Structures are given as C-alpha cells and as structure tokens.
Amino acid sequence: MPLRLLDACARKPVDATPVWLMRQAGRYLPEYRAIREKMSFVEMCRRPDVAAEVTLQPLRRFDLDAAIVFADILLPLEPMGIGFHFTGDEGPVIERPIRSARDLEGVHGIDAAADLQYVMDTIRLVRHELAPGVPLIGFSGAPFTLASYIVEGGHSRNYAHVKRFMYHDPVTFARLMDLISEVVVDYLRAQIAAGAQAVQLFDSWAGWLSPYDYELSILPHVQYVIDAVKGRGAPVIYFANGASAMLDLVAKVRSDVIGVDWRIRLDRAWDQLGDVAVQGNLDPLTLLGPPQAIEERVADVLRRAAGRPGHIFNLGHGMVPQAPPDNVKYLVDAVHRLSAAAG
Amino acid sequence: MPLRLLDACARKPVDATPVWLMRQAGRYLPEYRAIREKMSFVEMCRRPDVAAEVTLQPLRRFDLDAAIVFADILLPLEPMGIGFHFTGDEGPVIERPIRSARDLEGVHGIDAAADLQYVMDTIRLVRHELAPGVPLIGFSGAPFTLASYIVEGGHSRNYAHVKRFMYHDPVTFARLMDLISEVVVDYLRAQIAAGAQAVQLFDSWAGWLSPYDYELSILPHVQYVIDAVKGRGAPVIYFANGASAMLDLVAKVRSDVIGVDWRIRLDRAWDQLGDVAVQGNLDPLTLLGPPQAIEERVADVLRRAAGRPGHIFNLGHGMVPQAPPDNVKYLVDAVHRLSAAAG
Numbered sequence: 167m168p169l170r171l172l173d174a175c176a177r178k179p180v181d182a183t184p185v186w187l188m189r190q191a192g193r194y195l196p197e198y199r200a201i202r203e204k205m206s207f208v209e210m211c212r213r214p215d216v217a218a219e220v221t222l223q224p225l226r227r228f229d230l231d232a233a234i235v236f237a238d239i240l241l242p243l244e245p246m247g248i249g250f251h252f253t254g255d256e257g258p259v260i261e262r263p264i265r266s267a268r269d270l271e272g273v274h275g276i277d278a279a280a281d282l283q284y285v286m287d288t289i290r291l292v293r294h295e296l297a298p299g300v301p302l303i304g305f306s307g308a309p310f311t312l313a314s315y316i317v318e319g320g321h322s323r324n325y326a327h328v329k330r331f332m333y334h335d336p337v338t339f340a341r342l343m344d345l346i347s348e349v350v351v352d353y354l355r356a357q358i359a360a361g362a363q364a365v366q367l368f369d370s371w372a373g374w375l376s377p378y379d380y381e382l383s384i385l386p387h388v389q390y391v392i393d394a395v396k397g398r399g400a401p402v403i404y405f406a407n408g409a410s411a412m413l414d415l416v417a418k419v420r421s422d423v424i425g426v427d428w429r430i431r432l433d434r435a436w437d438q439l440g441d442v443a444v445q446g447n448l449d450p451l452t453l454l455g456p457p458q459a460i461e462e463r464v465a466d467v468l469r470r471a472a473g474r475p476g477h478i479f480n481l482g483h484g485m486v487p488q489a490p491p492d493n494v495k496y497l498v499d500a501v502h503r504l505s506a507a508a509g
Numbered sequence: 510m511p512l513r514l515l516d517a518c519a520r521k522p523v524d525a526t527p528v529w530l531m532r533q534a535g536r537y538l539p540e541y542r543a544i545r546e547k548m549s550f551v552e553m554c555r556r557p558d559v560a561a562e563v564t565l566q567p568l569r570r571f572d573l574d575a576a577i578v579f580a581d582i583l584l585p586l587e588p589m590g591i592g593f594h595f596t597g598d599e600g601p602v603i604e605r606p607i608r609s610a611r612d613l614e615g616v617h618g619i620d621a622a623a624d625l626q627y628v629m630d631t632i633r634l635v636r637h638e639l640a641p642g643v644p645l646i647g648f649s650g651a652p653f654t655l656a657s658y659i660v661e662g663g664h665s666r667n668y669a670h671v672k673r674f675m676y677h678d679p680v681t682f683a684r685l686m687d688l689i690s691e692v693v694v695d696y697l698r699a700q701i702a703a704g705a706q707a708v709q710l711f712d713s714w715a716g717w718l719s720p721y722d723y724e725l726s727i728l729p730h731v732q733y734v735i736d737a738v739k740g741r742g743a744p745v746i747y748f749a750n751g752a753s754a755m756l757d758l759v760a761k762v763r764s765d766v767i768g769v770d771w772r773i774r775l776d777r778a779w780d781q782l783g784d785v786a787v788q789g790n791l792d793p794l795t796l797l798g799p800p801q802a803i804e805e806r807v808a809d810v811l812r813r814a815a816g817r818p819g820h821i822f823n824l825g826h827g828m829v830p831q832a833p834p835d836n837v838k839y840l841v842d843a844v845h846r847l848s849a850a851a852g
Contacts, residue, residue: 324793324794324829325794326794326797326829326831329792329794329795329797329798330794330797330798333795333797333798333799333802334798334799334802373772375792376771376772376791376792376795376806376825377772377773377774378774378792378806378809379792408772409772410753410754411753411754411772411773411777411778412772412773412774428719429716429719429720429751429752429754429755430720430754430755431720431721431755434754435754448719449672449718449719449721449722450667451667451668451669451672451673452672452676452719454669454672454673454676455672455673455676455677456676456677459676459677463719463721466721482719486667486669488669
C-alpha cells in the first residue's frame with residue numbers, strides 16, 4: 167500500500183498530492199461537537215477511546231492522506247510540574263506563570279511514555295483502526311511556543327512577558343528553553359515508539375519574534391530537538407506560523423519537511439527553503455468561500471508547487487470552527503483531482 | 510531648517526536617520542493617561558485643543574523627527590453613515606456591520622474638510638505650535654483595514670466575515686472598497702490642505718490576507734488612493750502590517766515610502782521594495798528590554814539600512830502601553846547617535 171504522505175516527505179514521486187488539514191479533528195464537525203458537549207476538552211484528550219474516536223472522525227468523511235493524533239499542545243506541562251486548566255472563553259490558564267529563575271525551581275523533565283501514557287495509548291488505538299494506506303502523525307508544541315504559554319500564563323496579544331524575560335534574563339530563559347527542549351524530544355520519541363509514522367513540531371508563535379531574536383534565542387533549541395528526533399523512522403515536519411518573512415532562517419532547522427503559512431506564495435517560500443519537502447499553504451478562511459473560490463485558490467497553490475517533488479497540501483494554519491464540512495470535502499477532492507491531472 | 514524626515518522621504522542625504530514611532534502619542538505616557546482619565550477616547554479625538562496637546566506630548570520628551578496627528582482611524586465612518594462606539598475592553602463596535610448589498614444602502618461619501626473639521630483644526634493647531642524643524646504627519650486607515658472594521662463589526666481574530674463577503678459577493682465587496690477609497694482620498698487631501706506635511710496610510714490588517722487575495726481584491730484600490738494623493742506636496746507612506754512575506758506586491762502600490770513590520774530583516778525587505786524610501790522596523794516589544802538589548806537591536810536595523818538613502822527609523826508596529834518612557838528616550842537618542850556616527 168503506497169503511503170503518499172510518507173513518500174512526499176521523502177520527496178519521492180506520488181500519484182496525487184497528499185493532503186491533510188491542521189485541526190482536521192475539531193469543532194467544525196457536528197460529530198465532534200456531540201462528544202464535546204458531554205465532557206471537557208482535556209478529558210477528551212485524556213481518554214484514549216475518545217481521543218482515538220475524534221482522531222478518526224474526519225477520516226470517515228474525507229479522503230485525507232493522514233490522521234493526526236488528537237491532543238493538546240499543553241499536555242506535557244502538567245508532568246513538568248506546571249499546572250493549567252481551561253476556562254470557557256479565554257482558553258488555557260497556567261496557574262503559576264514562570265517569569266524568573268525562582269519560578270523555575272521545581273519544574274522538571276518528564277518520562278513521556280509513562281507520564282503521558284494516555285497519548286501513547288491513543289496512538290496505539292488509532293494505528294489499530296486506521297486503513298493501511300493512511301499514516302498517523304504525532305506532534306508537539308515547539309520549545310518557544312510552549313515557553314510562551316508557560317511565561318505568559320495563557321494566550322497573549324503581544325508576548326510582552328516572554329520577550330521581557332528573554333531580554334532581561336537571557337540565561338534563565340535559555341535554561342527554560344533547554345528544559346522544554348528535552349521534554350519535547352522525549353515526548354516525540356515516545357510517540358514514534360508508540361506508532362506515530364511522522365511527527366509535527368508546531369511553532370505557532372515563532373512568527374511573533376523578530377528574525378534577530380528568533381536566530382539568537384530560538385533557532386538553536388529547535389535544531390537541537392529536530393536533530394534528536396530525526397532518523398528514527400518518522401519524518402519531522404516543522405511549522406513556524408507567521409515566520410514566512412524569515413524562511414531562510416527556518417530552513418536552518420534541518421527538518422525533513424517545512425510547513426508554510428498562507429502569507430506567502432508557495433513558490434517563493436520554496437525558493438528560500440531549498441531542497442526540502444514543503445507543506446502548505448492555503449488560507450484556512452478560503453473554506454468559507456463557494457466551491458469556485460476554493461478551486462481557484464487550490465489550483466494556485468498546486469501550480470506554485472509544480473515541478474518540485476515533496477509537496478504536502480495543507481492549510482496555512484488550523485481549520486476554523488465555521489468551516490462547512492461540505493467545503494472541506496470539496497477541498498480534499500480538488501487537491502487530488504487537480505494534482506493527479508497535472509501529474 | 511532641514512526637515513530630516515522629509516529629506517529621507519525624498520531619499521536625500523541626512524545628517525542622522527530621522528525617527529518617529531507609531532502610536533508615539535498614547536497610553537505609555539502618564540501625561541496622556543491624565544487626560545484620558547477625564548474624557549473618552551473619541552472625545553479626545555474630537556476636541557482639537559486636546560488632540561493637539563496629546564499630539565505634542567511626546568515631542569516635549571523626546572527628540573523625535575516628526576509629530577503625527579492624534580486621531581482614530583475609524584473617525585471617517587460616522588460621516589459615511591456608519592455609527593460606532595468604543596466599549597471599555599473590546600474596542601470599537603460598529604453598530605450595523607455591512608455584509609451585503611442591502612447593508613450598503615444609505616452609506617455614502619464624505620466631505621472631509623467639513624465633516625471632519627475637528628481633525629483639520631487639530632492639524633492647524635499643531636502646525637502653529639510645532640518647532641519649525643519637525644513636520645506633521647496626517648494619516649488614514651487604508652481601504653481594506655477600514656472595510657475589515659465595517660464588515661467584522663470591530664476587532665477580529667480571523668477576518669471570517671470580511672473574507673466570506675469577499676469570496677461570496679466580490680462585486681458588492683468591490684463597491685464597498687471603491688466607496689471607502691474615495692473617502693480616504695478626500696480625507697488625506699483635506700489633511701494635506703490643512704497642513705499635514707506627509708501622510709501615512711495604515712493597512713493594519715492587510716497581512717491577514719493571502720497574497721492571492723491581496724493582489725486580486727485589495728492592491729488596485731490602494732494604488733488608486735495613492736495615485737490620487739501623491740504629488741500634492743506631502744509624501745505618502747504606506748504601511749501594510751503583516752505583509753512582510755509579500756513585499757514584492759506591496760512595492761506595486763507606488764508609494765513614496767513603504768513601512769515595514771518587524772517580521773523581516775530590513776535589508777531583505779529593501780531588496781524586494783527597490784528604489785523607494787523605507788520606514789521601520791524595530792520590534793515594538795524591544796522597548797521592554799534593558800538599554801543594552803535596545804542598543805543592539807537598533808544597531809542591527811541601522812546596519813541593514815546602511816548604504817541606501819531614504820531610511821526612516823520606526824517601530825515595526827505601534828508602541829505598546831507598557832513601554833517605559835525612559836526606554837523610548839534611549840531608543841530615539843540611540844538612532845541619532847549611531848546613525849550620525851556611521852554617516
């Protein structure tokens with residue numbers, strides 16, 4: 167059985183462009199909302215039977231080329247000694263944000279296979295259920311993105327706390343980044359050991375840093391994580407959201423695949439990234455348009471990827487809850503139809 | 510008296526790099542907060558004596574090379590027939606968002622000199638008070654940024670309403686953009702006639718569009734506005750926030766000066782912009798760091814601008830309320846000191 171997604175990660179020829187969608191398991195699906203009404207988001211993540219079911223829901227509707235394990239990027243925080251909970255409207259709340267060397271006392275590494283066993287159990291359950299042609303992607307937040315939550319205490323508008331910390335106490339900030347990096351390495355290796363066939367590192371907030379600060383304080387940690395995870399049988403996808411104007415720096419992370427947001431034309435992105443597989447990059451809001459608008463914009467992305475092996479079609483950011491499932495189906499089918507015809 | 514800012518806009522030699530800061534009149538200044546405690550934000554904009562005072566406040570503290578008139582980008586909406594108010598926490602609320610041809614009925618052009626006379630009076634008052642070496646900048650929101658507020662009904666996380674409108678009814682959306690464009694032209698011409706010596710067009714949300722949609726649906730309107738305002742004695746500065754990964758498209762607006770956000774290194778930005786003056790691009794959060802961190806990052810921006818005439822130093826986005834005034838002073842002085850030494 168050919169695994170289009172894994173072939174594309176290795177830049178091998180494929181019969182049609184593989185496609186999956188960030189946040190493909192989520193609130194835009196009524197069958198997801200039906201479960202979510204009965205329990206909290208964190209409970210859904212912690213129950214392997216539920217998390218596996220939610221992971222598989224979009225695969226039953228759409229001809230997707232990959233599943234991605236249902237989990238939250240903050241799950242590793244609790245075993246690190248950093249408590250958090252979700253509020254209804256405002257999202258995650260870190261109970262004691264870390265903003266000094268003193269705050270960092272008592273925070274520690276994890277043993278992901280044991281501490282996050284429910285994620286590994288979800289991966290095993292999903293692998294058992296998945297059709298053989300569809301690989302399963304594991305994932306983690308990247309070090310800076312996790313540090314942002316830990317320092318800001320939740321979502322942030324401008325990352326004032328984490329940047330202030332980085333400027334005023336770069337030594338302690340680097341210690342925090344080192345600690346998180348070890349956690350991320352352990353967590354991704356455990357997911358691969360449990361059966362994840364590819365892993366994505368989400369650097370959702372990297373693009374809120376200047377290139378100067380990204381290169382100085384963040385890039386070395388991402389390189390460390392990727393070097394430690396690569397070559398274990400699962401390709402690594404690195405997605406730095408908002409970083410489209412510094413892709414020459416992002417290319418230095420040495421990932422197998424680079425995810426690209428929707429703020430750049432894919433050919434221009436690829437020119438800067440060089441010989442690497444590339445994932446992206448349709449504006450997720452395109453899904454709110456009529457089929458004709460979706461088709462034109464899918465065709466534009468495919469045209470800009472043409473002639474280079476190793477394109478994985480995706481959105482340039484996560485799906486929005488308002489996306490109509492019929493439009494998602496139209497999108498997935500259009501990617502296959504247009505790319506198979508072009509190939 | 511040499512006007513460094515205007516010389517730089519014309520790409521003439523200057524003795525030191527001119528500097529002003531987006532949102533330099535604002536909440537980070539205690540003397541601003543003292544006035545704001547006594548009246549609403551909109552009242553401050555509508556009283557020329559107060560708006561002029563607030564415009565001049567940062568000039569008394571810092572050696573800035575320009576003043577920018579204190580106003581809100583939504584002020585032209587009311588004379589267009591679009592009511593709005595500000596709430597404490599959530600910012601502006603448009604009373605009847607426009608999302609269809611029917612909603613657009615009754616919305617009309619303005620006569621800025623009369624309808625927004627208080628802005629023109631503020632400009633005249635400030636010009637009278639300003640030191641002769643310091644020019645005054647007028648400004649307006651750009652068509653898409655104003656359309657976003659009008660369609661979304663206020664701030665937005667993902668611009669779902671305005672993008673849906675653009676995809677489903679491109680003809681009516683273009684009519685809305687045409688109407689706003691005429692308003693912006695009239696408003697900027699009136700500000701120049703009242704004494705503004707340069708004008709900035711803020712496209713604060715342009716970077717939330719894909720390059721595909723920016724080029725198709727937004728760029729022609731920006732070109733129309735700039736062509737209609739240019740050549741009237743005041744250079745035009747166009748700032749498209751978040752658009753650093755599509756600067757080759759932004760260059761097509763034919764503005765005298767292009768503002769650049771902090772997500773790109775300035776030399777790489779300038780390479781794409783070509784023979785034009787460039788404004789930017791320090792991360793505004795740098796102001797939360799210690800002087801050493803500010804100095805290093807100012808020096809990096811200046812180094813990347815070196816050898817090309819026409820650099821105006823600015824932040825890559827507006828000042829944050831937490832910025833310590835002492836750090837702002839350090840920044841402004843560092844720009845002059847380092848650039849004069851290098852020149």
